[in-house]
Amino acid sequence: MTIPPLLDVRNLKVRYPIKTGLFGKPVDSIAAVDDVSFTLERGETLGLVGESGCGKSTLGRTILALQQPAGGAVMFRNQDVFCLSPGERKHQRRFAQMIFQNPRSCFDPRRTLGASVRMALDIQEMLAPSERDAAVAEIFRKVGLRPEHRLRYPHELSGGQLQRVGIARALILKPDLIVCDEPVSALDVSVQAQILNLLNDLRQEFGLALIFVSHNLAVVEYIADRVAVMYYGRIVELAPTHQLFNNPRHPYTKALLSAVPSIDFTRRHEPMPKLGDPPNPARLPSGCRFRSRCPMAMPRCAEEDPAMTALAAGHDVACHAALTAS
Amino acid sequence: MSKALLAIQGVKTEFRLGRARALQAVQGVDLSISAGEIVGLVGESGSGKSVLALSMLRLVQPPGQITDGHILFDGEDVMQMSARALSAWRGRDVGMIFQQPQSCLNPVKRIGWQVAEPLLRHEKIGRKAAWAAAIDLLRAVGIPAPEEKVLAYPHELSGGQAQRVMIAIALALKPRLLIADEPTTALDVTIQAQILELLSERCRTLGTSLLLVTHDLGVVARIADRVAVMYAGRIVEEGPVEAMLTAPSHPYTKGLIAAAPQLGQAQGGRLKDIPGAIPDLSRPYAGCAFAPRCELRQSLSLKACDNAQPAPTTVGSAHTVRCFGAAGSIQSEMRVTS
Numbered sequence: 001m002t003i004p005p006l007l008d009v010r011n012l013k014v015r016y017p018i019k020t021g022l023f024g025k026p027v028d029s030i031a032a033v034d035d036v037s038f039t040l041e042r043g044e045t046l047g048l049v050g051e052s053g054c055g056k057s058t059l060g061r062t063i064l065a066l067q068q069p070a071g072g073a074v075m076f077r078n079q080d081v082f083c084l085s086p087g088e089r090k091h092q093r094r095f096a097q098m099i100f101q102n103p104r105s106c107f108d109p110r111r112t113l114g115a116s117v118r119m120a121l122d123i124q125e126m127l128a129p130s131e132r133d134a135a136v137a138e139i140f141r142k143v144g145l146r147p148e149h150r151l152r153y154p155h156e157l158s159g160g161q162l163q164r165v166g167i168a169r170a171l172i173l174k175p176d177l178i179v180c181d182e183p184v185s186a187l188d189v190s191v192q193a194q195i196l197n198l199l200n201d202l203r204q205e206f207g208l209a210l211i212f213v214s215h216n217l218a219v220v221e222y223i224a225d226r227v228a229v230m231y232y233g234r235i236v237e238l239a240p241t242h243q244l245f246n247n248p249r250h251p252y253t254k255a256l257l258s259a260v261p262s263i264d265f266t267r268r269h270e271p272m273p274k275l276g277d278p279p280n281p282a283r284l285p286s287g288c289r290f291r292s293r294c295p296m297a298m299p300r301c302a303e304e305d306p307a308m309t310a311l312a313a314g315h316d317v318a319c320h321a322a323l324t325a326s
Numbered sequence: 327m328s329k330a331l332l333a334i335q336g337v338k339t340e341f342r343l344g345r346a347r348a349l350q351a352v353q354g355v356d357l358s359i360s361a362g363e364i365v366g367l368v369g370e371s372g373s374g375k376s377v378l379a380l381s382m383l384r385l386v387q388p389p390g391q392i393t394d395g396h397i398l399f400d401g402e403d404v405m406q407m408s409a410r411a412l413s414a415w416r417g418r419d420v421g422m423i424f425q426q427p428q429s430c431l432n433p434v435k436r437i438g439w440q441v442a443e444p445l446l447r448h449e450k451i452g453r454k455a456a457w458a459a460a461i462d463l464l465r466a467v468g469i470p471a472p473e474e475k476v477l478a479y480p481h482e483l484s485g486g487q488a489q490r491v492m493i494a495i496a497l498a499l500k501p502r503l504l505i506a507d508e509p510t511t512a513l514d515v516t517i518q519a520q521i522l523e524l525l526s527e528r529c530r531t532l533g534t535s536l537l538l539v540t541h542d543l544g545v546v547a548r549i550a551d552r553v554a555v556m557y558a559g560r561i562v563e564e565g566p567v568e569a570m571l572t573a574p575s576h577p578y579t580k581g582l583i584a585a586a587p588q589l590g591q592a593q594g595g596r597l598k599d600i601p602g603a604i605p606d607l608s609r610p611y612a613g614c615a616f617a618p619r620c621e622l623r624q625s626l627s628l629k630a631c632d633n634a635q636p637a638p639t640t641v642g643s644a645h646t647v648r649c650f651g652a653a654g655s656i657q658s659e660m661r662v663t664s
Contacts, residue, residue, distance in 0.1 A: 196587070218589050222597065260544065263543045
């Protein structure tokens with residue numbers, strides 16, 4: 001028997017209502033996540049990239065059952081996260097944690113940081129109460145803070161230090177999976193490098209699986225093992241990092257990659273992609289949703305929504321043109 | 327180098343925090359921008375780059391104030407201008423665009439009138455002619471179907487379109503200087519690429535000088551002619567874009583370039599971070615502000631860094647650096663390669 005993956009997302013759909021009828025019933029909605037499937041093994045890092053509004057954060061939140069789906073299933077540690085009793089859910093939460101973009105908004109300003117981190121242990125009733133403070137001190141050291149920082153309040157720390165506390169709080173429960181939602185986007189590059197190095201060390205030490213949501217492709221290339229590119233609710237390409245960045249097959253992936261401004265001066269005069277403006281998410285084009293901005297669009301793209309198809313081992317793409325070319 | 331359009335000398339800007347304390351946001355900056363030149367002003371948050379940009383136009387609001395320095399625009403002293411002259415100058419000769427275009431547009435006015443407003447105010451032109459000019463301006467910044475879009479309200483625009491409209495407004499009077507403060511930071515990378523191209527194309531066509539304030543060296547690499555790097559209220563290195571990116575001299579510039587992960591870089595290795603954090607600008611210090619984070623100072627064990635401010639040293643053609651260690655190390659590097 002094969003070992004099931006740590007996380008198995010199957011045909012997940014999330015819809016947000018944008019208009020409600022007379023009795024509050026949604027009459028029109030946006031598919032923020034539209035039929036997304038993928039798996040994640042233990043210790044693996046999946047990068048999730050795409051433009052704003054493509055549903056990457058919603059997907060991350062739904063995996064942790066912070067958002068109710070409209071369809072599909074998320075199997076985490078062999079249990080469907082949407083079919084749990086409150087007790088089971090609390091137990092499940094121990095193994096799946098989250099790190100947010102803005103660490104300043106996710107700590108209680110009136111509580112010391114040590115108390116905020118300890119609270120995770122208290123809620124999960126992990127360790128004997130007398131051992132918990134020592135565990136907090138230990139995890140503070142692990143993320144590069146001094147034990148004295150436990151007594152500080154959020155406003156006393158810089159953004160980078162606070163993000164380290166955010167990581168400490170996620171890590172103290174020894175989870176299997178951490179969803180990182182733009183964890184370094186609010187940080188300056190010198191501090192961003194510190195946090196990326198820390199995440200990289202910790203995931204190896206703790207055997208963590210990460211879902212790393214980011215709009216910054218270079219950051220994702222640095223940290224991820226595999227990368228999924230999202231476009232308006234759909235994963236359009238999913239491949240091992242090296243393959244995706246060196247041999248992108250979907251025209252959207254290609255455009256995204258060529259749009260990243262490089263500090264390599266020799267690339268200064270490379271042409272920028274002309275993608276045009278994004279579509280209205282409530283009125284996506286028929287067939288392939290990227291069709292309206294695609295330089296390779298064919299008549300078939302208007303009629304048939306391309307399905308994810310394997311081009312090579314582990315390299316899936318949803319594009320008619322890419323599939324006929326291979 | 328041609329004559330400077332804007333030249334600032336020794337500008338200091340501070341924010342009063344109380345009776346005895348002040349945050350020294352800009353601590354004596356010299357910078358000049360030539361006609362038609364695109365200058366990138368790079369720094370991390372808190373480096374003072376936005377305050378410097380505002381200081382150039384005397385737009386710093388209390389409790390902030392410019393305490394010292396000269397600002398010369400085409401030979402004219404901006405610090406001495408009367409309120410009326412200042413307002414006319416800002417409208418006619420300079421334009422400014424910001425990070426959040428949606429928050430700069432009036433939500434209850436059609437964008438056509440907002441684009442036409444500077445024309446109506448500063449040029450003797452009728453409403454009809456201004457309206458027609460607005461359509462042309464929107465076409466020039468790549469707004470599709472400008473005849474219809476002039477009637478739109480700001481909430482009907484996407485972020486990229488709103489920034490295009492801001493560019494149209496800022497360039498309506500063909501100003502001689504445009505200051506863009508993080509114009510693409512809030513935009514997606516595909517839209518950012520288009521806005522950068524538009525900015526550089528419009529400025530080159532109109533002969534407008536551009537000061538591009540950004541934290542992203544990649545953005546600067548794409549369109550700037552010259553780059554100035556700011557740290558803790560001072561410009562630490564300044565030079566032509568190619569020299570700055572291929573042969574940076576200041577340890578902070580080197581650190582910034584190394585710290586940002588780049589596409590195609592070998593994966594999995596350690597990123598070269600800059601340890602520590604920016605200093606508290608409300609506490610005066612004698613030495614170089616970067617010294618506590620500086621590797622070069624440690625390896626050379628320089629004493630001067632803690633006690634004095636490094637003076638600008640020329641390390642190449644129009645390339646200056648403020649660092650006690652860098653000037654020496656550049657020479658030794660040159661010896662090795664030659």
